[in-house]
Amino acid sequence: MTGGPAPLQGVPLLLSALAISVVAFIEVLDMTIVNVAVPAIAGDLGVSPNEATWAISSYAMAAAAVQPLTGWLTKRFGQVRLFIGAAVLFTLASLLCSLAWDLASLVGFRLVQGFVSGPMLPLSQALMLASFPSSKRGMALGVWAGTILSAPVFGPIVGGWITDNWSWRACFYINLPIGVFSVAVLWALLRQYDSQPTMEPVDAGGAVLLIVGVASVQFLLDHGNQEDWFASPLIRGLAVMAALALALFAVWERYERYPVIDFSLFRQRSFVVAVIGGAVAHGAFFGSTVLHPLWMQTAVGYTATQAGMALVGYGVAAMITSLVFGALIYRIPTRVSVNAGLLMFVLGAVLQARLTLESGFADHFWARVPQGFGITVFQMCMTSLALSQLPERQYPAATGVMMFSRVLAGSMVVALSVWLWELRAKVHYSLLAEGYNPVTAVGIEMPSALATWQLPLLDHLAQARAQSQAFADLCWLYAAVFAALMLWMLAAPDARRVAGA
Numbered sequence: 001m002t003g004g005p006a007p008l009q010g011v012p013l014l015l016s017a018l019a020i021s022v023v024a025f026i027e028v029l030d031m032t033i034v035n036v037a038v039p040a041i042a043g044d045l046g047v048s049p050n051e052a053t054w055a056i057s058s059y060a061m062a063a064a065a066v067q068p069l070t071g072w073l074t075k076r077f078g079q080v081r082l083f084i085g086a087a088v089l090f091t092l093a094s095l096l097c098s099l100a101w102d103l104a105s106l107v108g109f110r111l112v113q114g115f116v117s118g119p120m121l122p123l124s125q126a127l128m129l130a131s132f133p134s135s136k137r138g139m140a141l142g143v144w145a146g147t148i149l150s151a152p153v154f155g156p157i158v159g160g161w162i163t164d165n166w167s168w169r170a171c172f173y174i175n176l177p178i179g180v181f182s183v184a185v186l187w188a189l190l191r192q193y194d195s196q197p198t199m200e201p202v203d204a205g206g207a208v209l210l211i212v213g214v215a216s217v218q219f220l221l222d223h224g225n226q227e228d229w230f231a232s233p234l235i236r237g238l239a240v241m242a243a244l245a246l247a248l249f250a251v252w253e254r255y256e257r258y259p260v261i262d263f264s265l266f267r268q269r270s271f272v273v274a275v276i277g278g279a280v281a282h283g284a285f286f287g288s289t290v291l292h293p294l295w296m297q298t299a300v301g302y303t304a305t306q307a308g309m310a311l312v313g314y315g316v317a318a319m320i321t322s323l324v325f326g327a328l329i330y331r332i333p334t335r336v337s338v339n340a341g342l343l344m345f346v347l348g349a350v351l352q353a354r355l356t357l358e359s360g361f362a363d364h365f366w367a368r369v370p371q372g373f374g375i376t377v378f379q380m381c382m383t384s385l386a387l388s389q390l391p392e393r394q395y396p397a398a399t400g401v402m403m404f405s406r407v408l409a410g411s412m413v414v415a416l417s418v419w420l421w422e423l424r425a426k427v428h429y430s431l432l433a434e435g436y437n438p439v440t441a442v443g444i445e446m447p448s449a450l451a452t453w454q455l456p457l458l459d460h461l462a463q464a465r466a467q468s469q470a471f472a473d474l475c476w477l478y479a480a481v482f483a484a485l486m487l488w489m490l491a492a493p494d495a496r497r498v499a500g501a
Contacts (some may be wrong), residue, residue: 009133012189013132015189017131017132018185019181019182019185019189020128020182020186021128022147022178022181022182023090023182024120024121024124024144024147024148024151025148025150025151026151026178027121027124028152028155029152030094030113030155030175031059031060031152032152033155033162034056034059034171037159037160038055039052040168041168044167047103052103053222053226054103054107055106056222058110059111059113060218060407061218061219062215064118064218064411065115065118065211065214066115066211067118067121067122067403067407068260068261068400069119069210069400070122070123070397071394071397071398071400072203072397073119074123074126074396074397075198079126079127079396080127080186080190081191083124083127084186084187084190084191086116086117086120086123087120087179087183088179088183090113090117090175091176091179093116094113094172094173095172095176096109097110098169098173099169121148122396122399122400122402123400125144125399126395127190128140130392131190143323145318145379146319146321150315150318152289157309203256206256206259206261209245209252210261213241213245214246214408216238216245217238217246218408218411220235220239220242221411223235261397261401262397265394265401270388271386271387274382274383274385274386275386275401275405277338278378278382278386278402279405279406279409280488281342281345281382282410283409283412284345284482285375287410287413287414287417287478288349288474288478289311290414290417290418291417291418291421291474292364293310294421295468296310299467300464309361310361310364310368312365313365313369317370317373318373321372322376322380325376325380334384334385337377338377338381338382338385338489339489340374341381342378343486344371344373344374345370345374345378345479346482346483347370348370348371349371349475350475350476350479351367352472353475353476353479355367356468357465386402420470420473421467421470421474422470424473424474425463425469426466428467428469428470432462432465432466433462
Protein backbone atom coordinates (compact mmCIF):
# COMPACT_ATOMS: atom_id res chain seq x y z
CA MET A 1 0.00 0.00 0.00
CA THR A 2 2.99 2.28 -0.39
CA GLY A 3 3.35 4.76 -3.24
CA GLY A 4 -0.43 4.92 -3.81
CA PRO A 5 -3.27 6.75 -2.10
CA ALA A 6 -2.64 8.41 1.24
CA PRO A 7 -3.08 6.20 4.33
CA LEU A 8 -6.48 6.18 5.99
CA GLN A 9 -7.01 8.55 8.88
CA GLY A 10 -9.66 9.17 11.51
CA VAL A 11 -12.99 7.37 11.30
CA PRO A 12 -12.23 5.44 8.06
CA LEU A 13 -9.06 4.06 9.67
CA LEU A 14 -10.99 2.99 12.78
CA LEU A 15 -13.73 1.37 10.67
CA SER A 16 -11.25 -0.56 8.55
CA ALA A 17 -9.37 -1.70 11.67
CA LEU A 18 -12.66 -2.84 13.22
CA ALA A 19 -13.68 -4.74 10.08
CA ILE A 20 -10.30 -6.47 9.76
CA SER A 21 -10.29 -7.32 13.47
CA VAL A 22 -13.75 -8.87 13.58
CA VAL A 23 -13.00 -11.03 10.54
CA ALA A 24 -9.87 -12.30 12.31
CA PHE A 25 -11.91 -12.74 15.49
CA ILE A 26 -14.59 -14.97 13.95
CA GLU A 27 -11.95 -17.00 12.11
CA VAL A 28 -10.19 -17.83 15.39
CA LEU A 29 -13.52 -18.11 17.21
CA ASP A 30 -14.67 -20.85 14.83
CA MET A 31 -11.67 -22.96 15.86
CA THR A 32 -13.02 -23.22 19.41
CA ILE A 33 -16.71 -22.29 19.47
CA VAL A 34 -17.82 -25.70 18.18
CA ASN A 35 -15.74 -27.64 20.72
CA VAL A 36 -18.35 -27.44 23.48
CA ALA A 37 -21.17 -28.17 21.01
CA VAL A 38 -19.87 -31.64 20.08
CA PRO A 39 -22.39 -33.55 22.29
CA ALA A 40 -25.28 -31.51 20.86
CA ILE A 41 -24.07 -32.07 17.29
CA ALA A 42 -23.74 -35.81 17.95
CA GLY A 43 -27.25 -36.03 19.38
CA ASP A 44 -28.88 -33.96 16.63
CA LEU A 45 -27.17 -35.75 13.72
CA GLY A 46 -27.40 -39.23 15.27
CA VAL A 47 -23.66 -39.97 15.48
CA SER A 48 -21.21 -40.72 18.28
CA PRO A 49 -19.30 -37.89 20.01
CA ASN A 50 -16.05 -39.23 18.52
CA GLU A 51 -17.51 -38.98 15.03
CA ALA A 52 -18.81 -35.48 15.77
CA THR A 53 -15.26 -34.28 16.52
CA TRP A 54 -14.65 -34.45 12.75
CA ALA A 55 -16.47 -31.11 12.63
CA ILE A 56 -13.52 -29.69 14.58
CA SER A 57 -10.58 -31.52 13.02
CA SER A 58 -11.76 -30.99 9.42
CA TYR A 59 -11.76 -27.21 9.91
CA ALA A 60 -8.33 -27.13 11.59
CA MET A 61 -6.85 -29.49 9.00
CA ALA A 62 -8.05 -27.42 6.03
CA ALA A 63 -7.02 -24.07 7.54
CA ALA A 64 -3.53 -25.34 8.42
CA ALA A 65 -3.02 -26.73 4.92
CA VAL A 66 -3.79 -23.43 3.18
CA GLN A 67 -2.00 -20.97 5.49
CA PRO A 68 1.48 -21.51 3.98
CA LEU A 69 0.03 -20.68 0.55
CA THR A 70 -1.00 -17.17 1.64
CA GLY A 71 2.00 -15.47 0.03
CA TRP A 72 1.46 -17.12 -3.34
CA LEU A 73 -2.32 -16.52 -3.26
CA THR A 74 -1.71 -12.86 -2.44
CA LYS A 75 0.55 -12.44 -5.46
CA ARG A 76 -2.05 -14.13 -7.63
CA PHE A 77 -5.14 -12.18 -6.50
CA GLY A 78 -3.99 -9.13 -4.50
CA GLN A 79 -4.18 -8.99 -0.70
CA VAL A 80 -7.37 -6.93 -0.39
CA ARG A 81 -9.26 -8.96 -3.02
CA LEU A 82 -8.06 -12.21 -1.43
CA PHE A 83 -9.05 -11.11 2.07
CA ILE A 84 -12.49 -9.87 1.03
CA GLY A 85 -13.09 -12.94 -1.15
CA ALA A 86 -12.10 -15.24 1.71
CA ALA A 87 -14.46 -13.35 4.06
CA VAL A 88 -17.36 -13.70 1.58
CA LEU A 89 -16.76 -17.44 1.12
CA PHE A 90 -16.29 -17.93 4.86
CA THR A 91 -19.67 -16.28 5.51
CA LEU A 92 -21.39 -18.46 2.89
CA ALA A 93 -19.70 -21.59 4.27
CA SER A 94 -20.93 -20.65 7.76
CA LEU A 95 -24.49 -20.49 6.42
CA LEU A 96 -24.08 -23.92 4.83
CA CYS A 97 -22.70 -25.35 8.09
CA SER A 98 -25.80 -24.13 9.91
CA LEU A 99 -27.99 -25.92 7.33
CA ALA A 100 -26.09 -29.25 7.43
CA TRP A 101 -28.45 -32.24 7.37
CA ASP A 102 -26.01 -35.00 8.37
CA LEU A 103 -22.42 -35.46 9.53
CA ALA A 104 -21.00 -35.83 6.02
CA SER A 105 -22.49 -32.51 4.89
CA LEU A 106 -21.31 -30.74 8.06
CA VAL A 107 -17.74 -32.06 7.68
CA GLY A 108 -17.75 -31.11 3.98
CA PHE A 109 -18.91 -27.57 4.69
CA ARG A 110 -16.40 -27.24 7.55
CA LEU A 111 -13.64 -28.29 5.14
CA VAL A 112 -14.71 -25.52 2.78
CA GLN A 113 -14.88 -23.08 5.69
CA GLY A 114 -11.38 -24.09 6.79
CA PHE A 115 -9.87 -23.83 3.31
CA VAL A 116 -11.18 -20.30 2.71
CA SER A 117 -10.27 -19.20 6.25
CA GLY A 118 -6.61 -20.20 5.83
CA PRO A 119 -5.39 -16.85 4.42
CA MET A 120 -7.69 -14.73 6.62
CA LEU A 121 -5.61 -14.66 9.80
CA PRO A 122 -2.18 -13.93 8.26
CA LEU A 123 -3.71 -11.43 5.83
CA SER A 124 -5.55 -9.66 8.64
CA GLN A 125 -2.20 -8.97 10.29
CA ALA A 126 -0.57 -7.89 7.03
CA LEU A 127 -3.48 -5.60 6.12
CA MET A 128 -3.56 -4.07 9.59
CA LEU A 129 0.13 -3.22 9.38
CA ALA A 130 -0.09 -1.97 5.79
CA SER A 131 -3.21 0.20 6.28
CA PHE A 132 -1.93 2.02 9.38
CA PRO A 133 0.60 4.86 9.04
CA SER A 134 4.12 3.73 9.97
CA SER A 135 4.01 5.84 13.14
CA LYS A 136 0.99 3.87 14.39
CA ARG A 137 1.98 0.31 13.47
CA GLY A 138 2.66 -0.54 17.11
CA MET A 139 -0.97 0.34 17.79
CA ALA A 140 -2.03 -1.80 14.82
CA LEU A 141 -0.14 -4.78 16.26
CA GLY A 142 -1.78 -4.18 19.63
CA VAL A 143 -5.32 -4.10 18.21
CA TRP A 144 -4.70 -7.22 16.14
CA ALA A 145 -3.09 -9.15 19.00
CA GLY A 146 -5.86 -8.27 21.46
CA THR A 147 -8.49 -9.39 18.96
CA ILE A 148 -7.11 -12.82 18.11
CA LEU A 149 -5.96 -13.62 21.66
CA SER A 150 -9.40 -12.98 23.14
CA ALA A 151 -11.22 -15.20 20.62
CA PRO A 152 -10.01 -18.61 21.96
CA VAL A 153 -11.09 -17.55 25.47
CA PHE A 154 -14.59 -16.44 24.55
CA GLY A 155 -15.17 -19.20 21.99
CA PRO A 156 -16.04 -21.99 24.46
CA ILE A 157 -18.07 -19.60 26.64
CA VAL A 158 -20.08 -18.19 23.74
CA GLY A 159 -20.44 -21.63 22.15
CA GLY A 160 -21.65 -23.18 25.40
CA TRP A 161 -24.18 -20.44 26.05
CA ILE A 162 -25.55 -20.47 22.48
CA THR A 163 -25.77 -24.27 22.42
CA ASP A 164 -27.52 -24.43 25.80
CA ASN A 165 -30.02 -21.65 25.03
CA TRP A 166 -30.58 -22.00 21.28
CA SER A 167 -28.92 -24.62 19.08
CA TRP A 168 -25.48 -25.65 17.89
CA ARG A 169 -26.48 -24.31 14.49
CA ALA A 170 -26.63 -20.79 15.95
CA CYS A 171 -22.86 -21.01 16.52
CA PHE A 172 -22.57 -20.49 12.75
CA TYR A 173 -25.41 -17.95 12.43
CA ILE A 174 -23.42 -15.32 14.33
CA ASN A 175 -20.84 -15.21 11.52
CA LEU A 176 -23.40 -13.95 8.99
CA PRO A 177 -24.00 -10.33 10.15
CA ILE A 178 -20.32 -9.95 11.06
CA GLY A 179 -19.23 -11.15 7.63
CA VAL A 180 -21.67 -8.90 5.75
CA PHE A 181 -20.62 -5.83 7.77
CA SER A 182 -16.90 -6.49 7.32
CA VAL A 183 -17.08 -7.15 3.59
CA ALA A 184 -19.09 -3.95 2.97
CA VAL A 185 -16.68 -1.79 5.00
CA LEU A 186 -13.51 -3.29 3.55
CA TRP A 187 -14.71 -3.06 -0.03
CA ALA A 188 -15.67 0.59 0.44
CA LEU A 189 -12.45 1.64 2.19
CA LEU A 190 -9.59 -0.60 1.10
CA ARG A 191 -10.11 -1.68 -2.50
CA GLN A 192 -8.13 1.34 -3.75
CA TYR A 193 -5.12 0.17 -1.72
CA ASP A 194 -4.98 -3.34 -3.15
CA SER A 195 -1.68 -4.76 -4.35
CA GLN A 196 -1.47 -5.54 -8.06
CA PRO A 197 -1.84 -9.26 -8.83
CA THR A 198 0.92 -10.93 -10.80
CA MET A 199 0.08 -13.79 -13.14
CA GLU A 200 2.78 -16.18 -11.99
CA PRO A 201 2.44 -19.77 -13.22
CA VAL A 202 0.62 -22.08 -10.85
CA ASP A 203 2.90 -24.44 -8.93
CA ALA A 204 0.18 -27.06 -8.80
CA GLY A 205 2.53 -29.91 -7.88
CA GLY A 206 4.01 -28.04 -4.91
CA ALA A 207 0.57 -26.91 -3.72
CA VAL A 208 -0.85 -30.44 -3.83
CA LEU A 209 2.16 -31.94 -2.03
CA LEU A 210 2.02 -29.27 0.66
CA ILE A 211 -1.73 -29.63 1.25
CA VAL A 212 -1.51 -33.44 1.41
CA GLY A 213 1.48 -33.35 3.78
CA VAL A 214 0.09 -30.71 6.15
CA ALA A 215 -3.42 -32.19 6.16
CA SER A 216 -1.98 -35.63 7.01
CA VAL A 217 0.07 -34.19 9.87
CA GLN A 218 -2.91 -32.24 11.23
CA PHE A 219 -5.23 -35.26 11.09
CA LEU A 220 -2.57 -37.47 12.69
CA LEU A 221 -2.17 -35.03 15.57
CA ASP A 222 -5.91 -34.52 16.04
CA HIS A 223 -6.75 -38.24 16.15
CA GLY A 224 -3.49 -39.92 17.20
CA ASN A 225 -4.29 -40.16 20.90
CA GLN A 226 -7.82 -41.36 20.18
CA GLU A 227 -6.51 -44.07 17.82
CA ASP A 228 -3.70 -45.19 20.18
CA TRP A 229 -1.08 -43.56 18.00
CA PHE A 230 1.15 -45.90 15.97
CA ALA A 231 -0.70 -48.98 17.12
CA SER A 232 -3.31 -47.89 14.57
CA PRO A 233 -2.78 -48.70 10.85
CA LEU A 234 -4.54 -45.42 10.01
CA ILE A 235 -2.04 -43.34 12.00
CA ARG A 236 0.93 -45.26 10.59
CA GLY A 237 -0.36 -44.72 7.06
CA LEU A 238 -0.88 -41.00 7.69
CA ALA A 239 2.65 -40.68 9.10
CA VAL A 240 4.15 -42.30 6.00
CA MET A 241 1.98 -40.17 3.70
CA ALA A 242 2.96 -36.96 5.53
CA ALA A 243 6.67 -37.80 5.49
CA LEU A 244 6.68 -38.66 1.79
CA ALA A 245 4.58 -35.65 0.75
CA LEU A 246 6.66 -33.14 2.72
CA ALA A 247 9.98 -34.67 1.63
CA LEU A 248 8.89 -34.54 -2.03
CA PHE A 249 7.65 -30.98 -1.49
CA ALA A 250 11.07 -29.88 -0.18
CA VAL A 251 12.81 -31.40 -3.23
CA TRP A 252 10.18 -30.05 -5.64
CA GLU A 253 10.38 -26.49 -4.33
CA ARG A 254 14.18 -26.48 -4.60
CA TYR A 255 13.94 -26.63 -8.39
CA GLU A 256 10.63 -24.80 -8.89
CA ARG A 257 10.97 -21.36 -10.48
CA TYR A 258 7.73 -20.06 -8.90
CA PRO A 259 7.48 -21.84 -5.52
CA VAL A 260 4.34 -21.63 -3.42
CA ILE A 261 6.43 -20.70 -0.34
CA ASP A 262 9.02 -17.95 -0.53
CA PHE A 263 12.04 -19.61 1.10
CA SER A 264 14.08 -16.42 0.69
CA LEU A 265 12.38 -15.29 3.91
CA PHE A 266 14.64 -17.64 5.85
CA ARG A 267 17.74 -15.76 4.75
CA GLN A 268 16.87 -13.09 7.32
CA ARG A 269 18.17 -13.97 10.78
CA SER A 270 15.48 -11.98 12.58
CA PHE A 271 12.75 -13.90 10.73
CA VAL A 272 14.28 -17.29 11.55
CA VAL A 273 14.69 -16.41 15.24
CA ALA A 274 11.11 -15.11 15.44
CA VAL A 275 9.58 -18.14 13.68
CA ILE A 276 11.43 -20.71 15.81
CA GLY A 277 10.96 -18.85 19.09
CA GLY A 278 7.32 -18.10 18.34
CA ALA A 279 6.53 -21.71 17.41
CA VAL A 280 8.12 -23.16 20.56
CA ALA A 281 6.49 -20.64 22.90
CA HIS A 282 3.06 -20.89 21.29
CA GLY A 283 3.23 -24.67 21.37
CA ALA A 284 3.88 -24.72 25.12
CA PHE A 285 1.36 -21.94 25.73
CA PHE A 286 -1.47 -23.66 23.84
CA GLY A 287 -0.59 -26.97 25.47
CA SER A 288 -1.35 -25.47 28.88
CA THR A 289 -4.35 -23.55 27.50
CA VAL A 290 -6.00 -26.80 26.34
CA LEU A 291 -4.88 -28.97 29.25
CA HIS A 292 -5.98 -26.61 32.04
CA PRO A 293 -9.75 -26.59 31.26
CA LEU A 294 -9.60 -30.28 30.34
CA TRP A 295 -8.19 -31.10 33.79
CA MET A 296 -10.75 -28.82 35.45
CA GLN A 297 -13.62 -30.67 33.78
CA THR A 298 -12.36 -34.25 34.19
CA ALA A 299 -10.81 -34.11 37.67
CA VAL A 300 -12.00 -31.01 39.51
CA GLY A 301 -15.67 -31.20 38.49
CA TYR A 302 -16.16 -27.93 36.57
CA THR A 303 -18.59 -27.67 33.69
CA ALA A 304 -17.37 -26.47 30.29
CA THR A 305 -18.87 -23.03 30.87
CA GLN A 306 -17.36 -22.74 34.37
CA ALA A 307 -13.96 -23.79 33.06
CA GLY A 308 -14.23 -21.21 30.30
CA MET A 309 -15.17 -18.48 32.79
CA ALA A 310 -12.09 -19.33 34.85
CA LEU A 311 -9.94 -18.48 31.82
CA VAL A 312 -11.58 -15.11 31.13
CA GLY A 313 -8.91 -13.36 33.20
CA TYR A 314 -6.32 -14.36 30.64
CA GLY A 315 -8.35 -12.83 27.81
CA VAL A 316 -8.96 -9.59 29.69
CA ALA A 317 -5.25 -9.30 30.55
CA ALA A 318 -4.33 -9.92 26.90
CA MET A 319 -6.67 -7.20 25.63
CA ILE A 320 -5.51 -4.64 28.20
CA THR A 321 -1.86 -5.34 27.46
CA SER A 322 -2.39 -5.08 23.71
CA LEU A 323 -3.78 -1.56 24.05
CA VAL A 324 -1.01 -0.38 26.37
CA PHE A 325 2.01 -2.14 24.89
CA GLY A 326 1.20 -1.20 21.29
CA ALA A 327 2.40 2.34 21.96
CA LEU A 328 5.59 1.15 23.67
CA ILE A 329 6.77 -1.71 21.48
CA TYR A 330 9.42 0.29 19.59
CA ARG A 331 10.62 2.16 22.68
CA ILE A 332 11.83 -0.91 24.55
CA PRO A 333 14.65 -3.22 23.38
CA THR A 334 13.26 -6.41 21.88
CA ARG A 335 15.24 -8.72 24.16
CA VAL A 336 13.87 -6.92 27.23
CA SER A 337 10.24 -7.08 26.04
CA VAL A 338 10.44 -10.69 24.84
CA ASN A 339 12.01 -11.93 28.06
CA ALA A 340 9.49 -9.98 30.12
CA GLY A 341 6.74 -11.84 28.23
CA LEU A 342 8.49 -15.17 28.73
CA LEU A 343 8.92 -14.44 32.43
CA MET A 344 5.14 -14.01 32.63
CA PHE A 345 4.81 -17.40 30.91
CA VAL A 346 7.07 -18.97 33.54
CA LEU A 347 5.12 -17.34 36.38
CA GLY A 348 1.80 -18.52 34.95
CA ALA A 349 3.08 -22.08 34.50
CA VAL A 350 4.37 -22.17 38.10
CA LEU A 351 1.05 -20.87 39.45
CA GLN A 352 -0.82 -23.54 37.46
CA ALA A 353 1.57 -26.24 38.71
CA ARG A 354 0.64 -25.30 42.28
CA LEU A 355 -3.10 -25.77 41.71
CA THR A 356 -4.74 -28.71 43.46
CA LEU A 357 -8.16 -30.33 43.72
CA GLU A 358 -8.87 -28.01 46.64
CA SER A 359 -8.04 -24.82 44.69
CA GLY A 360 -10.98 -22.47 44.25
CA PHE A 361 -12.29 -20.59 41.22
CA ALA A 362 -10.18 -17.52 42.05
CA ASP A 363 -7.00 -19.63 42.15
CA HIS A 364 -7.65 -20.93 38.62
CA PHE A 365 -8.61 -17.45 37.43
CA TRP A 366 -5.47 -15.67 38.68
CA ALA A 367 -3.13 -18.50 37.64
CA ARG A 368 -3.90 -17.71 33.99
CA VAL A 369 -3.65 -13.91 34.20
CA PRO A 370 0.18 -13.64 33.97
CA GLN A 371 0.18 -15.57 30.71
CA GLY A 372 -2.46 -13.17 29.36
CA PHE A 373 0.03 -10.36 29.85
CA GLY A 374 2.89 -12.48 28.52
CA ILE A 375 1.30 -13.76 25.31
CA THR A 376 0.45 -10.27 24.06
CA VAL A 377 3.91 -8.83 24.69
CA PHE A 378 5.63 -11.91 23.26
CA GLN A 379 3.47 -12.20 20.16
CA MET A 380 3.72 -8.52 19.26
CA CYS A 381 7.51 -8.56 19.67
CA MET A 382 7.89 -11.72 17.59
CA THR A 383 5.77 -10.26 14.79
CA SER A 384 7.72 -7.01 14.86
CA LEU A 385 11.03 -8.89 14.86
CA ALA A 386 10.00 -11.24 12.03
CA LEU A 387 8.92 -8.39 9.72
CA SER A 388 11.60 -5.88 10.66
CA GLN A 389 14.02 -6.83 7.85
CA LEU A 390 11.41 -7.57 5.18
CA PRO A 391 9.86 -5.31 2.53
CA GLU A 392 6.12 -4.71 2.81
CA ARG A 393 5.40 -6.84 -0.27
CA GLN A 394 6.61 -9.92 1.64
CA TYR A 395 4.36 -9.35 4.68
CA PRO A 396 1.56 -11.72 3.53
CA ALA A 397 4.02 -14.55 2.81
CA ALA A 398 5.87 -13.97 6.09
CA THR A 399 2.74 -13.81 8.23
CA GLY A 400 1.41 -16.93 6.51
CA VAL A 401 4.56 -18.89 7.39
CA MET A 402 4.50 -17.55 10.96
CA MET A 403 0.86 -18.51 11.48
CA PHE A 404 1.40 -21.92 9.98
CA SER A 405 4.42 -22.64 12.21
CA ARG A 406 2.46 -21.61 15.30
CA VAL A 407 -0.64 -23.60 14.39
CA LEU A 408 1.42 -26.70 13.62
CA ALA A 409 3.48 -26.33 16.81
CA GLY A 410 0.30 -25.83 18.82
CA SER A 411 -1.30 -28.97 17.36
CA MET A 412 1.82 -31.03 17.99
CA VAL A 413 2.27 -29.88 21.59
CA VAL A 414 -1.44 -30.20 22.42
CA ALA A 415 -1.48 -33.81 21.15
CA LEU A 416 1.78 -34.58 22.97
CA SER A 417 0.56 -32.88 26.16
CA VAL A 418 -2.69 -34.85 26.32
CA TRP A 419 -0.77 -38.09 25.75
CA LEU A 420 1.84 -37.25 28.41
CA TRP A 421 -0.88 -36.15 30.83
CA GLU A 422 -2.68 -39.47 30.51
CA LEU A 423 0.64 -41.36 30.77
CA ARG A 424 1.76 -39.47 33.88
CA ALA A 425 -1.68 -39.88 35.44
CA LYS A 426 -1.34 -43.66 35.12
CA VAL A 427 2.10 -43.50 36.78
CA HIS A 428 0.82 -41.40 39.68
CA TYR A 429 -2.24 -43.62 40.06
CA SER A 430 -0.05 -46.74 40.33
CA LEU A 431 2.10 -45.00 42.97
CA LEU A 432 -1.01 -44.02 44.92
CA ALA A 433 -2.34 -47.58 44.65
CA GLU A 434 0.92 -49.02 46.03
CA GLY A 435 0.56 -47.01 49.22
CA TYR A 436 -3.19 -47.42 49.47
CA ASN A 437 -4.64 -48.41 52.85
CA PRO A 438 -8.44 -48.87 52.84
CA VAL A 439 -8.62 -48.01 56.54
CA THR A 440 -6.87 -44.64 56.30
CA ALA A 441 -7.35 -43.81 52.63
CA VAL A 442 -9.38 -40.67 53.31
CA GLY A 443 -7.27 -39.60 56.23
CA ILE A 444 -9.54 -40.92 59.01
CA GLU A 445 -10.04 -44.25 60.75
CA MET A 446 -12.90 -46.24 59.18
CA PRO A 447 -14.33 -49.68 59.88
CA SER A 448 -13.20 -52.16 57.23
CA ALA A 449 -16.80 -52.77 56.04
CA LEU A 450 -17.32 -49.06 55.47
CA ALA A 451 -13.96 -48.87 53.68
CA THR A 452 -15.05 -51.63 51.28
CA TRP A 453 -18.28 -49.78 50.56
CA GLN A 454 -16.28 -46.63 49.85
CA LEU A 455 -13.88 -48.29 47.39
CA PRO A 456 -15.49 -46.87 44.17
CA LEU A 457 -15.43 -43.36 45.63
CA LEU A 458 -11.84 -43.76 46.79
CA ASP A 459 -10.82 -45.03 43.37
CA HIS A 460 -12.40 -41.94 41.78
CA LEU A 461 -10.56 -39.68 44.22
CA ALA A 462 -7.28 -41.46 43.51
CA GLN A 463 -7.74 -41.00 39.77
CA ALA A 464 -8.55 -37.30 40.25
CA ARG A 465 -5.49 -36.88 42.47
CA ALA A 466 -3.31 -38.66 39.89
CA GLN A 467 -4.61 -36.43 37.10
CA SER A 468 -3.88 -33.35 39.21
CA GLN A 469 -0.32 -34.44 39.88
CA ALA A 470 0.16 -35.23 36.18
CA PHE A 471 -1.13 -31.75 35.30
CA ALA A 472 1.42 -30.25 37.69
CA ASP A 473 4.18 -32.29 36.03
CA LEU A 474 3.27 -30.85 32.63
CA CYS A 475 3.11 -27.29 33.99
CA TRP A 476 6.62 -27.61 35.42
CA LEU A 477 7.74 -28.88 32.01
CA TYR A 478 6.16 -25.83 30.31
CA ALA A 479 7.92 -23.55 32.82
CA ALA A 480 11.27 -25.18 31.95
CA VAL A 481 10.62 -24.71 28.21
CA PHE A 482 9.82 -21.02 28.70
CA ALA A 483 12.91 -20.53 30.88
CA ALA A 484 15.12 -22.21 28.25
CA LEU A 485 13.56 -20.02 25.56
CA MET A 486 14.58 -16.94 27.55
CA LEU A 487 18.20 -17.96 27.01
CA TRP A 488 17.57 -18.52 23.29
CA MET A 489 16.03 -15.06 22.90
CA LEU A 490 19.05 -13.34 24.47
CA ALA A 491 20.66 -13.71 21.04
CA ALA A 492 17.70 -12.11 19.24
CA PRO A 493 18.42 -8.91 17.26
CA ASP A 494 16.70 -5.68 18.30
CA ALA A 495 13.65 -5.04 16.11
CA ARG A 496 13.90 -1.30 16.81
CA ARG A 497 17.45 -1.09 15.50
CA VAL A 498 16.78 -3.30 12.46
CA ALA A 499 13.57 -1.44 11.55
CA GLY A 500 15.33 1.92 11.92
CA ALA A 501 18.21 0.85 9.71
